[in-house]
Amino acid sequence: MRMRCIVEGGRIKGETLCTSTPIAFLRGVDPVKGVVSDPKHELYDVSFAGKILVFPNSVGSSVGAYVIYRLKKNRKAPKAIINQSADIITCSGCAISGIPLYDLPANQISELKSGQIVQLSGSGAPELTILDE
Amino acid sequence: MYLSNAEERALSGEKGTALQLAYRVLVAIGRISDAEKLIPIKWAHVSGVSHLTIGDYGLDFLKKISRSKGAKFRVFTTVNPCGMDVRNWDELKIPTDYAEKQLQINDCYERLGMANSFTCVPFQSYKVPSPGSHIAWAESSAAVYANSILGLMTNRESAVSALASALTGKTVYSDLHITKNRRPQKNIRVSLGNRKRIFGGSLDYGILGYFAGNNVPGVIGFQGLRSAVEIEEAKALSAAIGIIGSSGMFVLRSREKAETLDFSENEYQETFSQLSDAEKGDLIVFGCPQMTIEELYELSRSLQGKKLRKKCVVFCSSKIYDLATSRGYVRPIEASGAIFVRDACADFTPIISSMGASAVETDSCKGAHYMKRVHNVKIALRTTKEIIGANAG
Numbered sequence: 001m002r003m004r005c006i007v008e009g010g011r012i013k014g015e016t017l018c019t020s021t022p023i024a025f026l027r028g029v030d031p032v033k034g035v036v037s038d039p040k041h042e043l044y045d046v047s048f049a050g051k052i053l054v055f056p057n058s059v060g061s062s063v064g065a066y067v068i069y070r071l072k073k074n075r076k077a078p079k080a081i082i083n084q085s086a087d088i089i090t091c092s093g094c095a096i097s098g099i100p101l102y103d104l105p106a107n108q109i110s111e112l113k114s115g116q117i118v119q120l121s122g123s124g125a126p127e128l129t130i131l132d133e
Numbered sequence: 134m135y136l137s138n139a140e141e142r143a144l145s146g147e148k149g150t151a152l153q154l155a156y157r158v159l160v161a162i163g164r165i166s167d168a169e170k171l172i173p174i175k176w177a178h179v180s181g182v183s184h185l186t187i188g189d190y191g192l193d194f195l196k197k198i199s200r201s202k203g204a205k206f207r208v209f210t211t212v213n214p215c216g217m218d219v220r221n222w223d224e225l226k227i228p229t230d231y232a233e234k235q236l237q238i239n240d241c242y243e244r245l246g247m248a249n250s251f252t253c254v255p256f257q258s259y260k261v262p263s264p265g266s267h268i269a270w271a272e273s274s275a276a277v278y279a280n281s282i283l284g285l286m287t288n289r290e291s292a293v294s295a296l297a298s299a300l301t302g303k304t305v306y307s308d309l310h311i312t313k314n315r316r317p318q319k320n321i322r323v324s325l326g327n328r329k330r331i332f333g334g335s336l337d338y339g340i341l342g343y344f345a346g347n348n349v350p351g352v353i354g355f356q357g358l359r360s361a362v363e364i365e366e367a368k369a370l371s372a373a374i375g376i377i378g379s380s381g382m383f384v385l386r387s388r389e390k391a392e393t394l395d396f397s398e399n400e401y402q403e404t405f406s407q408l409s410d411a412e413k414g415d416l417i418v419f420g421c422p423q424m425t426i427e428e429l430y431e432l433s434r435s436l437q438g439k440k441l442r443k444k445c446v447v448f449c450s451s452k453i454y455d456l457a458t459s460r461g462y463v464r465p466i467e468a469s470g471a472i473f474v475r476d477a478c479a480d481f482t483p484i485i486s487s488m489g490a491s492a493v494e495t496d497s498c499k500g501a502h503y504m505k506r507v508h509n510v511k512i513a514l515r516t517t518k519e520i521i522g523a524n525a526g
Contacts, residue, residue, distance in 0.1 A: 006164050007157070031190065062271075062291030063181060066190035073193065086165050092293035095157040096194060103165075 001108045001128045003120070006086045009100020012120045013131070014079045018054040018112050019043045025064030025089060034076025052120070053078035054112050058089045068093025080120060082128070084109045102126055134163040135170045143301070150197075151204030151300055158297035159305055166307040175262045176209050177299035178255050180271035181292025182242065183216035183481040184234045185507070191292070192234060195241035198296070206246040207302035211255040213272050214423065214478035215239055220451070225474065226487050245299070251476035252450035253422045254368065256283060267310055269298035273375025274368070274422050274499065280382035282367050286310050289381040309352075309381050317354025317389040321345050323396045324357055333359070335369035336516045337401075339498030342373025344396055344404045350379050354387025365428055372422050372499040408501040409514035416490035416510075417441070417471075417520055420448030421479040421500030426456055432517070433462040436469040439525040444488060445471040448479045469525060480507055494520050 019042045023029065030037040034049035049071075058064055068090070071077040080100040083090060094101040102120070104112075112118070117132040136144065144156040159171055181187045187195075198204055216235045217227045227235075239251075250258055253272050256279065262268070264284030270276040271290040279285040288308050290298065298304045308314055323341065325332045345353045353374065362370075362385060374380055419432065424447060432447070447466060449457070454475045457463050467473065474484060480503035485493070492511035493504055501512040515523075 004164070006161050061186070062293065063187055063191065065291065065293045066181075066187055066194055069194050070190040086161075088162060088165070088291050088294060091161040091165050092158050092291060092297075095161040096154050096293060101161070 001104060001111075003082070003102035003104050003126045003128055005102055005126050006091050007094040007099065007101040008122075009080055009120065010122045012052070012080050012100065014050070014052040014118065016054055016112055016114055016116045016118055017043065017046065017048050017051040018114045020056060022057050022059045023055050024060035025058055025067040025093065026061040028060060029067055029071070031067050031070040031074055031076065034071060034074070048078050049076040051078050052080045052082065052118060054082045054109065056084040056109070057087045060089070062089050062092070064089045065093035065096065068099065069097045072097035072099060082109065082112070104128070134160065134168055136160070140171065149203040150201040154198070155297040155300040158293055159301060159303060162294055163305045163307070166305055168305045168307040170306050171303040172267055172306045172310065173302055174208055174269045174298055174304050175266045176211070176268040176270070177206070177295055178211045178213070178268070178270035178272055178275060179242070179292065179295045179299055180213040181296070182213045182238060182251060183478055184231060184238055185216050185481040185483065187238070187292065189234070192238055195238060198300070199241040199244045204245060204300065206299045208299060209248065209259075210246065210299040211248045211259065212242050212251055214251045214253055214448070214450070214476055216482045217477050217484070218475045220475060225484055227483055231483055250450045250452040252452070253478065254425060254450070257425050258450060258452045261285070267304065269295055269304040271295035274372035276381055277371035277375050277383065278368060280309055280315070281371060281384065287381070289375070289379065315352060315382060317384050317387045317391055318351035319349040320354040320356050320387050320389065320391050320393040321349070321396050322356045322393050325396075325398060325401065328398065333366065334516055335365050336496045336498070336514060338362075338366040338370040339373040340401055340404050341396060342370040343376065343408065343498045343502070344400055345383065346374040346376060346378040346380055348394055353380050353383040354389050354391060355383060355385055356387055356393070358385055364425060368422060368425065369498065372497070376499055376502050405514065408498055409512055411492040411511040411513040413523070414490065414492035414494035414511070414513045415443060416485070416488055416493050417443055417445035417524060418448070418479050418485070418493050418495045418497070418500055418504070419445070419517070421495070421497040424449040424453065426453055429453065429457045429462045429466070430460070433465045435518070435521050436471070436525060437465045439469050441470040441525050443524050444490070446479070446484065447471050447473050448477060449473065449475060451475040480504055485510070496520065
């Protein structure tokens with residue numbers, strides 16, 4: 001799948017963690033544990049540290065960008081993020097934290113499921129390849 | 134997105150960490166908004182100042198930026214109110230650990246070269262550039278006012294994007310920076326002809342703005358408003374539009390042929406009851422957004438020689454406070470029993486909670502929306518005149 005690059009990263013291989021529900025970083029994510037802290041969220045209390053986190057977009061306060069930065073400092077950040085349409089919160093948070101960020105159209109992002117091993121090629125024209133279901 | 138050679142070099146880290154991170158932010162935002170280039174700005178206004186909003190997360194990042202080599206604001210930069218009055222936080226019973234962190238945040242912005250006032254109405258205190266100038270303002274109420282009343286061009290920036298603009302002197306050329314995107318996408322027809330009281334004043338305009346921001350995501354066109362709208366009314370309208378939704382601009386007298394929503398007595402009452410859930414309060418709050426010099430003049434006249442029977446807090450910038458002092462507006466207000474809190478934000482300060490109020494009386498729709506959520510109080514929305522009439526003598 002051809003992705004749009006928002007924040008560059010090198011070649012990355014990792015396991016996906018997917019949700020179709022938007023994430024609120026401020027007050028919806030625990031930056032110490034590296035989990036979604038909203039009990040109503042599909043990914044509640046599931047660690048996303050070191051994963052390739054896939055979600056449609058973020059919601060809530062733009063201060064959420066600083067929560068992403070804190071996740072990175074605490075070594076609890078995702079290895080990379082894939083959005084359906086990246087917004088200013090995720091994109092500024094990833095930019096200041098050095099977390100690679102890409103987006104994919106709706107019909108393609110829905111092909112991704114949690115637990116897949118995927119490879120992201122580096123910058124330029126980044127591609128996502130599913131290596132293992 | 135096109136970058137000049139100098140911008141490419143800064144992005145590669147040649148000019149230091151702060152500038153590199155700032156360009157990374159602008160490039161990433163440029164990509165999501167399909168912008169063709171970056172453009173120079175004349176003014177950056179940065180939000181994310183109170184420790185109640187950015188917390189330790191933001192403080193960490195600001196420390197890193199402000200201490201990195203060569204980091205400074207490259208364009209005139211104002212910053213939002215902080216969480217307390219730095220001249221008398223002690224008297225106001227601000228917890229010491231909070232105050233220490235707030236002072237550290239302020240220190241970061243001062244190192245980078247902010248203008249010397251913490252304010253959400255920056256257009257009140259500094260010379261406004263000519264219409265058509267590009268700026269990058271966070272603080273939604275100020276950004277909406279700048280686009281709609283001052284004819285300046287800005288998107289609704291976030292704390293991080295405005296900081297990136299302050300550090301680089303540039304912003305992403307997209308959305309409201311482009312003239313063709315500044316036409317109303319939906320109209321709101323104000324038809325309140327049959328009311329007992331004529332539509333006007335900060336409270337009424339706030340209610341209208343809250344309704345408009347909630348219903349129109351893009352540029353809002355108003356129809357049916359009287360020809361002259363006062364500064365205070367425009368300020369309240371802009372602030373309320375900025376609370377929810379994503380609209381960054383309104384046009385006061387729209388001639389655009391577009392889908393039209395009616396704002397009549399029903400809509401007014403419905404919106405009012407979303408915000409106001411008490412008859413009266415035990416604390417009065419004025420100054421969300423912070424008071425203008427004209428508002429302080431009016432307040433001083435209406436409180437002249439009177440005593441307030443309730444606690445009352447008035448929020449304004451230290452710059453406007455000093456001006457008001459020299460003009461004699463401050464003394465009658467303080468003599469009535471009201472307390473000034475300078476350079477702070479009514480919504481994001483520990484003061485309201487520490488005063489132990491269970492309900493707040495205010496004329497501000499923005500204040501109503503946030504104080505209810507942040508300080509867990511009930512809200513009695515009333516006009517300034519009603520508040521003073523009921524509580525001072």
